Amino acid sequence: MEFKITKDLILELEQHIVNKNDKELEALLNDMHHADIAEVLDKLDFEEATYIFKVLDSEKTAEILLELEDDLRENILSRLSAKEIAEELDELDTNDAADIIAELSQDLKAEVISELQDVEHAKDIVDLLRYDEDTAGGLMGKELVKVNENWNVLTCVKEMRIQAENVSRVHSIYVVDDENRLKGRLSLKDLLTTSTKTHISDVYIRKLNWVKVDDKDVEVARIMQKYDLEAIPVVDELGRLVGRITIDDIVDVIKEEAEKDYQLAAGITQDVETDDSILELTKARLPWLLIGMVIEVIASFVLKDNENAFRRYSTLIIFVPLLSATAGNIGVQASAIVVQGLANGSLKEFSRVYFSKEIAVAMISGSIISLLLLGYHSIMYQQYLVGLAISISMVVVILFAATLGTLVPLFLHKNKIDPAIATGPFITTANDIFGIILYFAVAKMILGF
Structure with a gap:
């Protein structure tokens, strides 16, 4: 059964802390899994969490440290002496101990290492600290x-x-x-x-x-x-x-990579959490919003250049939002599948077979959407040639969006750039400007304005 935090549990813990009932606290928490205790500590205020942490023995608290949110762990460690931190690390595997030491200041790091009781354990930790955290050396443990x-x-x-x-x-x-x-x-x-x-x-x-x-x-x-x-x-x-x-170490890597890709796909340029400051959240989100603004301004100039077409064929402007939305969706869908294939290894580089498959899907989807659009336009406006121009433009734009969504992630991957960038605002905004240009180019060929 999954552990759940209740108000009664929090109240009981707070009461024991106020009354300094250390034995009752130990009895209440010792049977809990360390991950559940960490979840409980995150719900308490800092002083209460620190009090509980000091009540429990280091064999238990060492595992709890690994599960705490970064800010709470940093605060708790700041209240511990070098010797107390070393006691915690003596209970951990080398890779986990190295991860915690890496978060400490340079002076405290050296002091904690000198306080470690097991000399071989200390040597192994020091050895691990020389590797970058995003490499196999930074992930590995010495225990085997x-x-x-x-x-x-x-x-x-x-x-x-x-x-x-x-x-x-x-x-x-x-x-x-x-x-x-x-x-x-x-x-x-x-x-x-x-x-x-x-x-x-x-x-x-x-x-x-x-x-x-x-x-x-x-x-x-x-x-x-x-x-x-x-x-x-x-x-x-x-x-x-x-x-x-x-x-267990790899699960953390997969989770972090998925979170990073999700944020990149949403147009967030750096790793952020819900508890980050307003400034950090703004800095992470603003770049793509500004890029999108610039591209949409360019798109507005394209629309302005076709004012004469709107006067003659007013329904052209009505379907611009539909065209942009459809092209954006097609592009994001195509890029998402490519990024997924690159991530799981099923797609390593450009494949003519897969590209042909994606174009075929786009052609079928575009044809169905365009036929429905042609029928709707014909019924509502009785402008058959204009409806045909809009429908053909839709097919062309969808094919372009699918091509862009497929090739851009592959190009980024080949050049050692995270292809997840291509699954969000990049594809959407690029399709907006190029889609509108193609839309009016095709319409102009058919209608001759």
Whole structure:
């Protein structure tokens, strides 16, 4: 059953805080999942959240830290000493600890690292801090189980027992050589059914997916999604095993990428949250609004240049909004499918087959819309030639919008630009100006104004 925060729960917590009933607070919260506690803390004011955080033991609060909203986590950490922060980090996996340390000031960062009790844990965290956060190195954790290809099964099992003490979940058993170069993986079934004297080199599986430390996080996510992997090993420039990335870290990457693409599609130029300041929200939204304004001003000049056509054929102006809206929708639909294909790997580059398919869809859709439009115009206005001009213009504009919506994301992707930009205002505004130009060009050819 999904956890839900109730008013009674919040009131009970607030009452315990006022009365400093620490034992009651612990009893109430200890059975909750750390993600649920984080959700509760976000509903309390800062002082109350900090009080509860200090009441609970570090084994619990370390996991809670990872789930808190950025602002609340920053505020709570600001109230903790370097030693108290280090106690929290000693309970976390290296990659999670490195993520939290990266948020601290340079001076506090060094102080916290010096307070870490486990020297090896501290070394691993420092090693992870040198990688960019959007790379495999920045995502990976150091906790894993590895065995040497020259060991026999008995030695392997003994070593695995020692290593597993520091690993919360054993997804895979990796095999390395004497230089720590990744060679493959070991099946648990083979390990259990093989003679204890058998060498690992005789039974390990050589086929293995892996990534390099400088691979981008989105590429790692694509590989893990494609092959349904729960974890993937990470190697350095020499092929040495340096860490692993687990599915929970990749889910965060996929979520962040989806949020970024959604915002780009909506014409928001930088990552923003609902609790950001008015200035930050304005700065993120205004650029595309200004670009759209400029393009629409240009479109108004096109309309002005065709004033004579409006006087002779007044219904031409009536259908401009319909044409713009339809072209915008067709373009956004086409670009959205291409961006989706690029994201999931089903479309890697320009494909004549897919392009032909998209044009065919646009042609069929445009023809149906145009026939309906022709019928409506003929019934309402009895201007058959004008209706024909509008209908043919609609088909041309729809074909153009589909072409633009298909090719622009592919062009951006080829030039290492996020193609999600092309799924929103870019396509809509571009189709507005070019659609109107095409509309009057076709109408002029048919009507001769």
